[in-house]
Amino acid sequence: MDIINLVFIFVLAIFLGVELINKVPSTLHTPLMSGSNAISGITLVGALALAGSDNAMVSMLGAVAVGFATINVIGGYMVTDRMLAMFKKKEGGDGK
Amino acid sequence: MNEEIIDLVYIVAAVLFIVGLKFLGSPASARKGNIISSVGMAIAVIATLFTKGLNYELIIGGFVIGGVIGAVVARKVEMTSMPEMVALFNGFGGLASLFVGWSALKNEPSPELFFLATVFLSILIGGLTFTGSLLAYGKLSERISGRPFVYMGQRIVNSSILIAVVVCAVLFIQNPADQNWLYLAVGLSLLLGVMFVLPIGGADMPVVMSLLNSFSGIAAAAAGFAIGNILLIVAGSLVGASGIILTNIMCKAMNRSLSNVLFSGFGTVSTSSGPVVEQGEVKPMSADDAYYVLEAASSVVVIPGYGMAVAQAQHVVKELQELLEKNGAEVVYAIHPVAGRMPGHMNVLLAEADVPYDLLLEMDQINPRMENFDVAIIIGANDVVNPAAREVESSPIYGMPVINADQAQTVFVLKRSMASGFAGIDNPLFLKENTRMLFGDAKESISTLVSEFKS
Structure with a gap:
């Protein structure tokens, strides 16, 4: 794809990210960090294709990347879920 | 497909x-x-x-x-160990980007300039995210000292490493066949990660955690550019933006610029500056006396800090909260944005102890109401309640927004000893007329209070 298109998407995504994250309350900052960490494990998608290369060096590096990115994805989502499951409202309190 | x-x-x-x-x-x-x-x-x-x-x-x-x-x-993982675990996962994310970049490079027989530049960025940022996060992990889990490590000419050394990386990049892009420049750059970026986290002390960890979080996203986006994958670019930039915002919030909460946090090794440079302005004496108090005051209180605000995490006191704090509520008092928590070692650290600990999140108030919500509270209980917090930030112009933390605990009718400070806080700054709060010190382990002190309420 055209370089300029990629840069265009990049810039828009940054702005979108800023708008989205600005609305996250400080009480959720830790889950936000670990959850966004899990999203950064998206490199997994890139690593998968590289692990299939005929070149032994490429596929080995790709496979290592698959391993580390998987730790990030699985661990990140699971621990975020564990944390968020603990966030409770006051029982019988008025709904917001 | x-x-x-x-x-x-x-x-x-x-x-x-x-x-x-x-x-x-x-x-x-x-x-x-x-x-x-x-x-x-x-x-x-x-x-x-x-x-x-x-x-x-x-x-x-x-x-x-x-x-x-x-x-x-x-x-x-224990909830109290959450900061170091997030740091570790973050480092793995960076390492994954490094390997994707490296692998993509080996996979490309005739690389173009843009490709080489983005590969280089993913390797550089991924590498420094990895070692930086590992060092942060070591400091947070106290495997290595959490004190800032500062030496003369630190900035010059760090800048030199960064320049050396850029030089390697240029040499490598000019002659991609010679991989030695790449290996040197990988090594230097790993070194840069270590050098960049070394001078940062425990209290500044929230900033570094946020920044490394941002880097891991940017490294993923760079890898996305390298392999032309839009999803990597979008997801990576979302994470990058998130980290940048958190970094900004943390810096504002300490009234310091990012470069000040990264380069100055807080507390080591300016500890002895300024005369002691506040005169007064420390007034210790027994748990019995604390109990009588709390029993008569109709509103209590709890201000937790990193010390609550260290003492693992969140569960007994929740127990005390319930007893106070049963006694007819209103209990809320006041959370400073940089309390603890990562953004939102206190909130997670209190959530673990089943404290409803609507009782956790931010600094701006609590400060205007502070004088209406009968008792403020400070558990293992120090700098974030230091009135010197408002009153003492010579204080290194002057100007930092703090929770005005001193304005409550009575202030209880739960503290292990009179040693000064992490940053080594005197806290005039301890000497104020309305402050009482409850020395000892926070968990034990609160347990004592809890059993007094029960008996």
Whole structure:
């Protein structure tokens, strides 16, 4: 794809990210960090294709990347879920 | 599956990430948001698995090893150890980007300039995220000293490393066949990560954690540019933006610029500056006396800090809260943005102890009401309640927004000893007329109070 298109998407995504994250309350900052960490494990998608290369060096590096990115994805989502499951409202309190 | 369909799935995945982050905007929907985001990840990975010519043995190997490690760590980790675990995962994310970049480079027989530059960025940022996060992990888990490590000419050394990396980049791009420049750059970026976290002390960790979080996203985006994958670019920039915002919030909460946090090794440079302005004496108090005051109180604000995490006192604090409420008092918590070692650290600990999140108030919500509280209980917090930030112009933390605990009718400070806080700054709060010190382990002190209430 055209370089300029990629840069265009990049810039828009940054702005979108800023708008989205600005609305996250400080009480959720830790889950936000670990959850966004899990999203950064998206490199997994890139690593998968590289692990299939005929070149032994490429596929080995790709496979290592698959391993580390998987730790990030699985661990990140699971621990975020564990944390968020603990966030409770006051029982019988008025709904917001 | 052909490539168009995979690309369409990627669009859906990107939408799910965005919706997931949107749902993280409120504690009530946050868990759902995380699940939506994980569904996005799952469909993106599954679609990619249909690409032609994959090596499934290697992939399954990576999945199994990575998945088991991730799952075990995520299940076992204690909530008090959350900062170091997030740091560790963050480092792995950076390392994954480094390997993707490196692998993509080996896979490209005739690289173009843009490709080389983005590969280089993913390796550089990925590498420094990895070692920086590992060092942060070491400091947070206290495997190595959490004190800032500062030496003469630190900035010059760090800048030189950065310049050397750029020189390597230029030399490598001019002659991609010579891989030695690349290896040197990988080594230097790993070194840079260490050098960049070394001077940062424990109290400044929230800033560094946020920044490294941002880097891991940017490294993923750079890897996305390198392999021309839009999903990596979008997801990576969302994470990058998130980290940048958190960094900014943390810096504002300390009234310091990012470069000041990164380069100055807080507290080591300016400890002895300024005369002692506040005169007075420390007034210790027994748990018995504390109990009588609390029993008569009709409103109590609890201000936790890193010391609460160290003492693992969150559960007894919750117990005390319930007893006070049964006694007819209003109890709320006041959370400073940089209390603890990562953004939102205190909130997670209190959530673990079943404290409802609507009782946790931010600094701006609590300060205007502070004088209406009968008792402020400070548990293991120091700098974030230091009135010197408002009153003493010579104080190194002058200008930092703090929770005005001293304005409450009575202030209890639970503290192990009279040693000054992490940053080594005197805290005039301890000498104020309305302050009482409750020395000892925070968990034990509160347990004593709890048993007095029960008897």
